[in-house]
Amino acid sequence: MALYRKHNGRRSARTVRNAAIVLVLLLFAAATLFPIYFMIISSFGDPVEAAAMSYSLWPDKVSFASYKFFMDFSPHSLRWIGNSAIVAASVMITNVVFASLAGYAFSRVRFKGRSVLFSMLLVAMMVPYQVTQVPLYILIVNTFQIQNTYGALILPGVVTVYNIFLAKQFMSTIPGEILECAKVEGCNQLQIYFRIVLPLSKTVLAVMAILTFMDSWNTFFWPFLVTNTMDMQTIQVGLKNFRFANTTYFSPMMAGATISALPMFVLFFSLQKYFLEGVTVGAVKG
Amino acid sequence: MAITQTVSSGKKRRIRGDGAWGYAFIAVALLGYALFTAYPVISAFFISFQEYKPLGSEYVGFDNYSATFRDPLFWKSIRNTIVYTILTVPVALALSFAIAILILPLKKRLQTTFKAIYYLPVVASGVAMSVVWLWIFDPLPAGIFNRLISIVGAPNQNWLGASGTAMFSLVIMAWLSSHGASIIIYLAALLGVDESYYEAADLDGATFLQKLWHIVIPFLKPTTLFLLVTGVIGSFQVFQNAYLMTGGGPDNATTMVGLLIFNNAFKYFEYGKAAAQSLVLALLIAGISMFQFKFLGKDVEY
Secondary structure (H helix, E strand, C coil), X not given: CCCCCCCCCCHHHHHHHHHHHHHHHHHHHHHHXXXXXXXXXXXXXXXXXXXXXXXXXXXXXXXXXXXXXXXXXXXXXXHHHHHHHHHHHHHHHHHHHHHHHHHHHHHHCCCCCHHHHHHHHHHHHCCXXXXXXXXXXXXXXXXXXXXXXXXXXXXXXCCCHHHHHHHHHHHCCCCHHHHHHHHHCCCCHHHHHHHHHHHHCHHHHHHHHHHHHHHHHHCCHHHHHHCCCHHHCCHHHHHHHHHHHCCCEHHHHHHHHHHHHHHHHHHHHHCHHHHHHHHHHHHCCC | CHHHHHHHHHHHHHHHHHHHHHHHHHHHHHHHHHHHHHHHHHHHHHHCCEECCCCCCEECCCHHHHHHHHCHHHHHHHHHHHHHHHHHHHHHHHHHHHHHHHHCCCCHHHHHHHHHHHHHHHHCCHHHHHHHHHHHXXXXXXXXXXXXXXXCCCCCCCCCCCCCCHHHHHHHHHHCCCCHHHHHHHHHHHXXXXXXXXXXXXXXXXCHHHHHHHHHHXXXXXXXXXXXXXXXXXXXXXXXHHHHHHCXXXXXXXXXXXXXXXXXXXXXXXXXXXXXXXXHHHHHHHHHHHHHHHHHCCCCCC
């Protein structure tokens, strides 16, 4: 890291410099974390209307009344969380299974039309979602007539091109000799996939699982379109409904926001390594 | 020679056998792709030439396209999108670059801590964050931003409610939101710069800023281009914050293309018009990305 002067022999100069840097970084951190901090401390306030109140920037009391207020808004509010979990978990599992299979096939199994099919998939990554949203909506709602079901929430996300790409990128780095050996030993492709490729790809599949789960949990637009009763909505859609139905209830709104974000915070803090790794894994150019 | 021949003929047999496995492995992925990506894209193309009716649509030729180009709201939404992009993407790049440079000299543990801190807002759901920012921009004097600007004596603002400040409010929100991913990507690129460049520069007596200008910035150009292109593509599709916080208002001051398409499709149920506009948007994004690669990526190798 010789971009910076090493300050050899002058430890104090280096300490002062690093302290100044940390201070700047902390200030920026404070600015970006403020909304989250504000959300959490405000959620502990009383569920009263916000007319002419002043926001306190310090937690002056801890009351869970606003959480109760939010949960009482709909008889299905607990189910919202359950729905989000069901949809996110399903999408996560199908993506890991099918994207890793396809990624392995596209990187390591020879078959006719492989590169043509793969470039077809890649082209799809460049299409903005606005293009597919209307026909997809018509397909699910008018053709399949499965609106307001888990199928409608899960199916369009069953396996994303991005995840296939991610799996393919990683699996093409597995040394060919290992796979050749397994073949010579008489393994068929399915055995190679299960016994060799999967164990070697654990990290990248963990990254994929986590990022897919998070994306699905946080997604608002699609569930909002294809659900029309409260019992099928996800927590994000429920929060949006609450926000438009109770525009003045400040603390309960913050409590709802906290409920919708907290599971991801917990996941993030427990599996931080995979989250941070995921960012760079995805950015490596193909 | 004989051995290689048997190996290669055996290989051929295996390859033929592998073909079936290959198709089996991609079957579900391909089916999902065909149903939920390829079919919708083709379908969007046909819908864009139709006036959609639940029972049998009507072919209307290029009407949806010509109506789009004659619609002043479409041009306003394009302008809003461009303004939003120009105000947010370069600032996001500059901020993440500066932060990554500052994180670089710290110890590994501290680096990870800061990466995690800056990544945290990315993890929070967009709906939750829009709800929080709604209150930060509270137009009453007690609102966080109004209290902040009253310190320097500025008058009370109706942030999201006035057409003069609504767009700027969304921009501020973007400035102070998630730069986590780009910071991490920049930092990874910075750690990949070869020490010997710095050593050579040190021998020549280069200053910190000279090293930054002549070594770091050229070396990070591919990263910057990647972040720029993905940032612009993302920004052109932005719709969620505008939808949840301003609804595109006031007076369509924050109606961006993404939101306009959404409204046409799911508020007015003009599927044909929405499809036509979405294809125009796709072409626009493809054009801008190609332009960026061509003119900024000249000396970038991949």
